């Protein structure tokens with residue numbers, strides 16, 4: 001699952017015991033390896049739906065009414081559990097999340113209202129289908145429009161248009177809303193007759209294609225797949241075994257880890273509503289890797305679940321020889337395994353998300369012989385680190401963090417589902433060196449770099465949490 005490409009890193013010289021120690025690092029490296037795919041050209045007739053570039057639709061094609069969307073409280077009156085699980089989660093802040101807000105306002109300013117409406121098709125489908133976005137100033141929008149992905153968004157989706165749509169796959173909010181106060185769409189199972197409102201079953205609620213409607217982001221003007229979590233999942237063993245997004249994201253982290261290990265879904269029993277009968281339920285936390293939730297207006301509980309999920313997803317390994325000779329080179333491999341994510345690591349918004357390995361090689365007396373991946377003073381990942389994510393470029397090949405400018409990926413390195421990525425390192429040990437040598441590696445994740453956040457948020461930029469996902473240590477004896 002991995003490739004070792006050209007030797008690329010500048011040889012690092014560190015003075016140890018007065019002797020220069022040479023170190024090299026081989027692997028797929030930033031900027032050095034262009035992502036394949038090339039530059040996406042602007043389409044002559046970019047596809048449009050009834051509400052613009054977003055494919056979100058109403059059954060009749062006519063705009064919907066604000067009253068068609070109940071606030072969370074209305075559903076929470078009876079469905080306490082689902083609301084308790086959902087309150088403070090990322091779906092509730094999809095419109096107000098300050099990172100999103102700043103980026104979306106920038107889109108509005110630089111790319112225009114139509115592009116802003118395109119963003120909102122996923123971040124506030126109720127705003128777009130009611131026509132309030134983009135026409136109404138932000139400060140005058142009703143609360144329900146700013147309330148994120150409402151119960152009444154997901155449970156009023158009557159059908160998906162994905163595969164039959166213009167992109168031939170789910171994405172760009174390829175879903176149809178058919179609001180009706182008297183009827184909600186529910187997954188298979190449960191006692192629909194017992195509900196205080198009509199319930200119609202929709203099999204797709206149980207399937208990844210439903211999530212993919214919003215979690216596949218296709219550039220509306222050039223067709224570039226900006227975010228393709230669904231595509232990554234689709235070619236993984238999880239898709240083959242019928243493990244859907246819901247089987248991990250509508251499960252506790254502990255259960256999701258078991259699902260990933262055994263490739264068997266785990267049923268959770270409970271009630272849809274306190275008076276209902278026992279059935280299979282789907283906890284609504286829908287947590288991913290966003291551990292900054294608190295800063296963004298979400299809850300501490302969800303942020304900590306996101307941290308747990310990140311920590312569950314990878315394993316780090318150092319492959320070393322049992323002994324080396326002084327005067328020779330210590331060669332070792334660092335391997336990152338994606339053990340529990342049903343898609344690549346990192347996934348989605350990979351031009352912002354960052355994952356990297358910080359590595360230290362020390363002598364018995366703690367002298368530093370080699371290091372790699374320690375953040376620079378400005379908080380950026382240094383050149384030469386073993387890192388993962390993507391660098392997006394505009395049509396001219398300049399680096400950009402603005403989704404509307406992206407026309408190509410200049411670099412991309414992700415660890416595929418159940419796959420691994422490996423880099424080789426070499427540290428020269430001088431003659432007379434006495435061992436052993438200790439190697440320590442840590443795998444880190446953060447939502448975005450300080451540079452990216454500053455470029456999208458200006459003064460409102462926050463300090464992203466750095467989560468240690470995994471670590472590994474190894475010792476190698478050095479013989480004379």
Ligand code: HEC
Nearest residue numbers: 099100103104107118119122172173214215216217348403
């Ligand atoms: C097809 C649906 C869709 C469209 C269209 C869309 N987004 Fe998103 N956006 C998402 C999803 C899903 C996520 C969460 C992905 C993740 O966290 O990995 C997200 C996350 C983000 C984030 C990161 C928020 C955070 O806290 O980390 C930003 C910023 C953002 N979107 C901006 C935009 C902008 C600006 C546009 C329009 C140019 C846009 N999005 C269009 C679905 C969409």
Ligand code: HEC
Nearest residue numbers: 070075078151155184186187190191195196272273276277
């Ligand atoms: C007056 C109480 C009440 C209110 C308010 C209410 N529901 Fe329900 N709902 C129920 C009951 C009772 C059931 C059936 C429970 C069962 O299946 O055991 C149900 C079932 C459902 C189901 C189907 C679950 C399944 O079994 O497949 C969905 C989806 C649903 N409700 C969504 C909503 C949404 C969305 C709202 C807010 C717009 C809402 N409900 C408001 C009482 C209510």
Ligand code: HEC
Nearest residue numbers: 075079082083086149150151154187205206246272281282
């Ligand atoms: C992001 C989309 C989404 C949102 C938002 C959402 N749900 Fe659901 N809900 C689902 C999916 C998907 C399922 C079924 C999962 C499956 O079958 O695998 C589900 C299942 C249900 C069920 C059936 C019982 C259960 O727990 O599985 C009820 C009742 C329900 N949701 C009510 C609500 C209420 C009330 C809210 C708001 C507080 C809400 N949902 C918000 C997607 C959503």
Ligand code: HEC
Nearest residue numbers: 090093094097100122123211214245249286287288289290
């Ligand atoms: C109507 C569009 C929509 C649908 C449907 C939807 N999502 Fe999302 N989802 C979003 C948006 C938008 C965000 C990002 C919000 C933000 O970061 O501000 C998001 C965020 C997430 C995150 C958190 C990402 C992170 O960085 O931590 C997860 C996990 C997630 N969604 C899973 C799902 C799953 C699983 C389903 C299907 C059951 C689903 N979503 C259905 C729009 C949607």
Ligand code: HEC
Nearest residue numbers: 208211215230233244245248260288289309313340341342
């Ligand atoms: C086998 C379990 C599993 C399955 C299946 C799965 N995920 Fe995940 N997902 C994870 C884990 C673990 C993480 C945390 C690590 C990470 O961020 O990738 C995660 C993270 C995410 C994130 C946050 C990414 C980020 O860092 O911003 C999103 C969004 C997401 N998943 C969406 C989906 C969607 C959509 C599907 C279905 C197409 C899906 N997931 C299927 C386990 C799973």
